[in-house]
Amino acid sequence: MSEAGGLGTLSSPTASGAADGARELRAAIDECAGLTSRPFAVNIPVDDRGHDPAQSFTRTFLEVVFQARAADSAVASQLRAITTAAGDPGAYVAVIKDNELVHQHKVGSTRQACKAEARGVDVIIASGAEMGGHTHARPVHTVVLGPNVTEAVDVPVVLSGGFRDGRGLAAALCFGAEGVAMGTRFIASDANTEWHPNYARALLDAQEGDDITYPGFFGPVRGLRNHGSDLLATVMNDGLAGASLHEWKLAAMRKAQAEGDTVQGLVLAGQVAGALTEIVTVAEFVPQMTRDALQILADLARRLPVAHATSAS
Numbered sequence: 305m306s307e308a309g310g311l312g313t314l315s316s317p318t319a320s321g322a323a324d325g326a327r328e329l330r331a332a333i334d335e336c337a338g339l340t341s342r343p344f345a346v347n348i349p350v351d352d353r354g355h356d357p358a359q360s361f362t363r364t365f366l367e368v369v370f371q372a373r374a375a376d377s378a379v380a381s382q383l384r385a386i387t388t389a390a391g392d393p394g395a396y397v398a399v400i401k402d403n404e405l406v407h408q409h410k411v412g413s414t415r416q417a418c419k420a421e422a423r424g425v426d427v428i429i430a431s432g433a434e435m436g437g438h439t440h441a442r443p444v445h446t447v448v449l450g451p452n453v454t455e456a457v458d459v460p461v462v463l464s465g466g467f468r469d470g471r472g473l474a475a476a477l478c479f480g481a482e483g484v485a486m487g488t489r490f491i492a493s494d495a496n497t498e499w500h501p502n503y504a505r506a507l508l509d510a511q512e513g514d515d516i517t518y519p520g521f522f523g524p525v526r527g528l529r530n531h532g533s534d535l536l537a538t539v540m541n542d543g544l545a546g547a548s549l550h551e552w553k554l555a556a557m558r559k560a561q562a563e564g565d566t567v568q569g570l571v572l573a574g575q576v577a578g579a580l581t582e583i584v585t586v587a588e589f590v591p592q593m594t595r596d597a598l599q600i601l602a603d604l605a606r607r608l609p610v611a612h613a614t615s616a617s
């Protein structure tokens with residue numbers, strides 16, 4: 305993604321806070337730095353378990369980032385941004401700034417955007433409820449959330465949720481955003497070498513309306529409606545809860561991602577999955593998306609005066 309001109313973003317390991325998770329993240333950072341000389345970011349969820357922020361897994365993972373940058377000046381020049389998600393980022397703003405990183409924070413409402421801006425984050429990623437993965441308890445769609453947030457805050461806004469091509473990028477720019485953040489589209493791309501090919505296949509096969517939300521780890525997640533999502537409802541009805549339920553969900557996600565069982569496993573994906581028809585090559589797709597957005601905006605600028613003149617006459 306970074307090589308193609310986007311800001312490639314590493315997600316955090318699921319082994320939260322554990323030494324294993326820290327080692328896994330450090331290895332991923334070093335691997336990423338070896339694959340591109342361009343900027344990339346790391347995504348770290350906010351630990352919402354009410355822990356002392358100094359003891360949280362958020363802090364553990366941030367320390368991994370700081371250490372990786374301190375150890376290697378090339379990594380320091382590339383790894384320039386942190387995206388926090390899924391909680392109040394306030395406790396981490398100062399330490400991220402002190403380490404001279406750009407702090408992006410992901411929100412799902414205008415209220416959260418204003419709060420994050422007041423906390424001092426540098427960039428807001430406003431994600432509409434159609435997004436894949438963890439979504440929001442009070443669903444606000446991207447087309448509504450975008451203009452709401454860009455009107456409400458002064459910091460740069462990146463829009464997310466439901467984007468698939470240059471048309472969406474052009475629309476996001478029209479809403480006052482600086483760009484878009486995409487997840488689901490790139491699961492069905494040549495950049496996804498880690499997950500079983502059946503996962504991307506399931507996204508391509510999905511039709512409009514095939515997505516559903518179900519309880520995730522921080523709130524609702526969006527994925528495809530399948531036997532796995534039905535099974536989740538059944539085990540919850542049967543009383544599975546707490547750590548056992550957590551483990552069940554992780555195993556069901558692994559079943560889809562690693563084993564390619566997209567029938568019994570949980571297939572996290574956004575609503576846009578229903579619109580995807582092909583595996584794309586990131587190196588071609590990302591620059592083309594930018595060119596398409598610019599072309600659309602230029603064409604609109606040419607078309608609008610004509611429309612105006614016609615309606616006036």
Ligand SMILES: Cc1cc2nc3c(=O)[nH]c(=O)nc-3n(C[C@H](O)[C@H](O)[C@H](O)COP(=O)(O)O)c2cc1C
Nearest residue numbers: 315389435436437465466467486487488572573574
């Ligand atoms: C399978 C999957 C896993 C995701 N994991 C994370 C994550 O670990 N942290 C995070 O902040 N967002 C995560 N997301 C959300 C994406 O970062 C992004 O906000 C979202 O995919 C954008 O909406 P889209 O799916 O419509 O493009 C995930 C999304 C998907 C589909």
